[in-house]
Amino acid sequence: MNLVTTLRIAVIAGAALLVELLCRLNVITPFTMTSPSNTFVNLVHLLASGKPWPDLTFTLVNTLAAILVSVVVGFVLGVLIQRIPRLRRVVSPLLAAYYAVPTFVFYPLMIVLLGLNRLSLIAIGVTLGLIGMIVSTIDGMDRIPRVFLKTAATYRMSPVARTFLVALPAATPHLITGIKLAVTYSITGVIAGEFILSVAGLGRGIAVAYNDLDNKTMYALLALLLTSVTVVNVGIHEWERRVYARWGLR
Amino acid sequence: MSRSTRQLWFDIPAFTLTCIALWELLYLRVGPSGISSPPDTLVSIWHLFGSAPFWQNVAATGTAFAWALLIAVVGGLAIGLFLGLVPLAGDVAAPILNALASLPKITLYPVILLIFGLGIAAKIAFGTIHGIFPIVILTMNGIRTIRPVVRKTGRALRLTRAQTIRSIVLPAAMPEVFSGLRIGIGLTLFGTLIGELFASDRGIGFLLMRDMQNQDVAGITSIAVLLFAVAIAVGIILLNVDRRLHGMR
Numbered sequence: 001m002n003l004v005t006t007l008r009i010a011v012i013a014g015a016a017l018l019v020e021l022l023c024r025l026n027v028i029t030p031f032t033m034t035s036p037s038n039t040f041v042n043l044v045h046l047l048a049s050g051k052p053w054p055d056l057t058f059t060l061v062n063t064l065a066a067i068l069v070s071v072v073v074g075f076v077l078g079v080l081i082q083r084i085p086r087l088r089r090v091v092s093p094l095l096a097a098y099y100a101v102p103t104f105v106f107y108p109l110m111i112v113l114l115g116l117n118r119l120s121l122i123a124i125g126v127t128l129g130l131i132g133m134i135v136s137t138i139d140g141m142d143r144i145p146r147v148f149l150k151t152a153a154t155y156r157m158s159p160v161a162r163t164f165l166v167a168l169p170a171a172t173p174h175l176i177t178g179i180k181l182a183v184t185y186s187i188t189g190v191i192a193g194e195f196i197l198s199v200a201g202l203g204r205g206i207a208v209a210y211n212d213l214d215n216k217t218m219y220a221l222l223a224l225l226l227t228s229v230t231v232v233n234v235g236i237h238e239w240e241r242r243v244y245a246r247w248g249l250r
Numbered sequence: 251m252s253r254s255t256r257q258l259w260f261d262i263p264a265f266t267l268t269c270i271a272l273w274e275l276l277y278l279r280v281g282p283s284g285i286s287s288p289p290d291t292l293v294s295i296w297h298l299f300g301s302a303p304f305w306q307n308v309a310a311t312g313t314a315f316a317w318a319l320l321i322a323v324v325g326g327l328a329i330g331l332f333l334g335l336v337p338l339a340g341d342v343a344a345p346i347l348n349a350l351a352s353l354p355k356i357t358l359y360p361v362i363l364l365i366f367g368l369g370i371a372a373k374i375a376f377g378t379i380h381g382i383f384p385i386v387i388l389t390m391n392g393i394r395t396i397r398p399v400v401r402k403t404g405r406a407l408r409l410t411r412a413q414t415i416r417s418i419v420l421p422a423a424m425p426e427v428f429s430g431l432r433i434g435i436g437l438t439l440f441g442t443l444i445g446e447l448f449a450s451d452r453g454i455g456f457l458l459m460r461d462m463q464n465q466d467v468a469g470i471t472s473i474a475v476l477l478f479a480v481a482i483a484v485g486i487i488l489l490n491v492d493r494r495l496h497g498m499r
Contacts, residue, residue: 003338004338004341007342008342008345008346011343011346012346031364033361086261087261089258090258090265091265092489093482093485093486096432096436096486096489097436097478097482097484098481099433099437100435100436100440100481100484101440101443101477101481102440102443102447102455102458105458105470105473106470106474108462108467108470109280109285109467112280113279113280183352184353184354185354187354188355188356191356192356192444195356195359196462203357206357206360210360210363215364218360222357222358226353226357229354230349230353233352234349237345237348
């Protein structure tokens with residue numbers, strides 16, 4: 001193991017130990033936070049009891065659906081906007097400013113449109129996840145080497161063939177960035193929706209535990225949620241590393 | 251007036267009108283229980299502008315946003331500078347930072363509330379944890395990707411560390427740093443507003459939450475439209491500076 005990895009593990013372990021110590025010394029009281037070790041034990045008990053599984057799968061399925069829609073629709077819209085410079089000039093300030101506004105305040109609108117069910121949660125996840133994918137797709141399309149497109153023209157490819165056989169692979173690094181953004185923001189949207197109003201889900205579970213002052217359950221659920229997200233992110237990161245390696249970029 | 255500028259004079263109103271038309275169609279489809287119509291929204295924005303409590307809430311959000319931004323910018327630049335200048339620290343921190351940046355921070359709202367309580371401190375904390383990561387990461391990357399020859403020039407001129415940072419590192423990394431700031435400013439506002447949604451008794455986010463609970467659709471719509479208008483106006487200015495720094499048009 002090299003120095004950097006060792007130091008990195010030391011930093012993470014040190015931070016966890018520091019929090020653990022502060023909790024044990026009652027500098028951080030159990031009313032504020034349960035210690036990492038207790039949280040882990042509580043999580044194991046909670047998982048063994050089987051209670052959080054329906055909530056976890058509910059949230060997971062909604063998030064995956066939101067990510068999928070965001071990525072596919074975001075890619076198509078990104079390609080279209082990049083192709084139409086006039087549209088792009090008008091839309092780009094909107095895209096740049098989008099993430100300053102918590103658009104999930106329109107969650108009640110989604111509920112009116114789609115009902116109080118997973119569809120409105122997915123929709124609110126998409127409203128957040130979509131934009132990051134669009135922006136990254138535009139970036140990626142901008143950076144495709146001219147010669148690739150000329151080659152496509154030489155082969156007389158149709159716009160669809162050019163998009164999927166040339167543009168899509170050539171823009172992959174940027175598209176992965178877009179997918180990462182779509183993942184983070186879709187989760188943000190779905191969880192925000194569940195916090196506000198939902199029939200099930202981890203976000204709802206956390207909100208209920210918070211309102212009941214049940215810190216044990218709340219921190220266990222939070223740990224479960226953040227661990228799941230980190231596993232997904234590490235997976236995407238690994239995929240990204242491989243793509244870059246294949247391209248000889250890093 | 252160039253042709254492209256003339257086009258823009260046509261395109262922007264056309265796009266705005268299309269958006270308003272779509273909005274009206276959506277209103278006709280869902281009715282006043284989901285979204286308020288464009289004319290109704292205009293009226294309720296007019297009423298908002300005339301009410302003193304609205305401006306008090308704007309001031310509350312502004313104060314929290316200003317503090318959050320100050321901490322995010324100063325802290326973000328300091329950390330980013332350090333991680334950019336010390337290669338080992340940068341190597342160790344980069345994946346940790348990326349992991350933290352991509353956590354959906356909204357999930358931390360109960361933790362922030364338990365630590366900071368209801369009020370301005372929680373809002374500031376929320377704004378800061380959203381805004382600081384892009385600033386740190388882009389500052390760090392900006393410095394780390396400076397072409398070696400530029401740094402070597404500084405060494406050849408025997409500049410001191412402080413001189414190197416001021417006259418070589420920061421100017422060379424400026425485009426990236428500014429992109430970080432631009433994204434950071436937007437996310438800080440997002441974070442502050444989320445903080446107010448879940449953890450506050452005043453501010454624009456609080457107004458949104460109250461309207462949501464009272465099912466005051468006109469209130470939600472008008473505040474959201476106002477927020478978009480402000481964010482886009484600021485966004486256009488920052489985007490233009492950003493493009494100029496990156497040497498585009």
